[in-house]
Amino acid sequence: MKIHLAYGKTGLELELKDTSNVQVVEPRYVPGLLDPQKSLQDALRHPIGTEALAKLVQPDSHVGIIVNDITRATPTPLILRTLLNELVGMPHENIIIFIALGTHRPNIPQELDHMLGPDMSRSYQIIQNNAFDHTTQNYLGQTSQGHDIWINRALMDCEVKILTGFIEPHFFAGFSGAGKAVMPGMAGLETVLGNHSAQNIAHPNATWGITWGNPIWEEVHEVALRIKPSFLVNVTLNRDKAITAVFAGDLDQAYTRGIDYVRQTSMIAVDHPFDIVVTTNSGYPLDLNLYQAVKGMSAAAQVVRPGGAIIIAAECWDGIPEHGMYGQLLKNSSNPATLLQTIMKPGFAQQDQWQAQIQLKADVYVYSSYLLPEQIRSALLNPAESMGGVLDRLAKQYGKGARICVLPEGPQTIPYVAQLEA
Secondary structure, three states: OEEEEOOOOOOEEEEOOOOOOEEEOOOOOOOOOOOHHHHHHHHHHOOEOOOOHHHHOOOOOOEEEEEOOOOOOOOHHHHHHHHHHHOOOOOHHHEEEEEOOOOOOOOOHHHHHHHHOHHHHHHOEEEEOOOOOHHHEEEEEEOOOOOEEEEEHHHHOOOEEEEEEEOOEEOOOEEOOHHHHOOOOOEOHHHHHHHOOHHHHHOOOOOOOOOOOOHHHHHHHHHHHHOOOOEEEEEEEOOOOOEEEEEEEOHHHHHHHHHHHHHHHHEEEEOOOEEEEEEEOOOOOHHHOHHHHHHHHHHHHOOEEEEEEEEEEOOOOOOOOOOOOHHHHHHOOOOHHHHHHHHOOOOOOOOOHHHHHHHOOOEEEEEOOOOOHHHHHHOOOEEOOOHHHHHHHHHHHHOOOOOEEEOOOHHHOEEEEHHHOO
16 A cells, blocks of 8 residues: 655655554545635635725725745745735835744745745835844733733834735644734744743643634734734645635634634544554645654644654755754753753743654654754654654564554644544
8 A cells, every 4th residue: 555645845655565553544635726816806805704805905005914934835926916916006115025934034035936926026025024133023012921022013014914824733823824924923032932931832722723722822812913903814725735715804703714614624533542653744845844843743643652653754855954943952952851851941931942842742753855864863853764664663663453543644634532532
């Protein structure tokens, strides 16, 4: 039996000789829309819970459009073209495209061309959020959790704020999309550190598919409302990265429909935990580095038994990466237990600690075309010489009848053990 794994731009074939104890878990497939541009246009003209986009914008309005960075598969060029077609007569100089970097690195010009389309990236002002520079941010007070709110100043100067993105399961914020464009997307480091604190990450509701009751999602939502967003444009995608649905309009009403839709396609029940879970990080662009690949590990951790193993295929052309503090945090620790003790110390707060904290939940083997074995070991993980090779070795280690789960699309699926469902 051959299983196609999402890996890089081309995928990876995993061949299994014995499938008697193997379960493949993936989202329910939904075909792409026949005319996605027409569907987007209809959604902008007949939105959920608000007036048509064109009626919300005056000719002299200053408009800020927030879009995802290079790590996301959002079809931003199509969304932008359709949005801008609705803003007829709006001068180019009145429109700013904001790249929601959060604490990620800035995108280089070639990446901006790819993300936005060359016509967009060279015709409009582009501002990439700088979470590390307070001079670029406005202070908006504190959240109900007591965290300071710093948001990009140029965005706050726009009368019309349009949030774009796509909705997918998220390993500690429940789902992506909607308010995440604002926080962490356009927020300052202090705000991100507060929201992504070790205590919040450790909360039992800070996980896949949970919004209300999840302290991370609730604060993201609170910060997003604080900036007074004008309009939301979120889409859902299938494994081919084709748009399957559009949710546009009022932030809360449109997003609620969107996450209900994603729950129906992505949450898949299994009868029992597994000895071995094979996963991916959804392929390009999400598997660009090991930091992002923690999402695929976390998806697998939902259904691996205590003492079991996770094997992840992630291309990692961007490395660990070298930017940010994720790799350094891991290198500075001799073992997972020591690192977790450091992260959980009162007052400890460092960029990327959340990713390292979540990673420490299982025995993980990493197959990557770009990472060297010593790089993987320095990240407190185990190198896999090949997907088939390490799977065969672990299957023998766990013995005859070892239960194996395969998540070909990684974090696009929210697997859960049925008897543990609340």
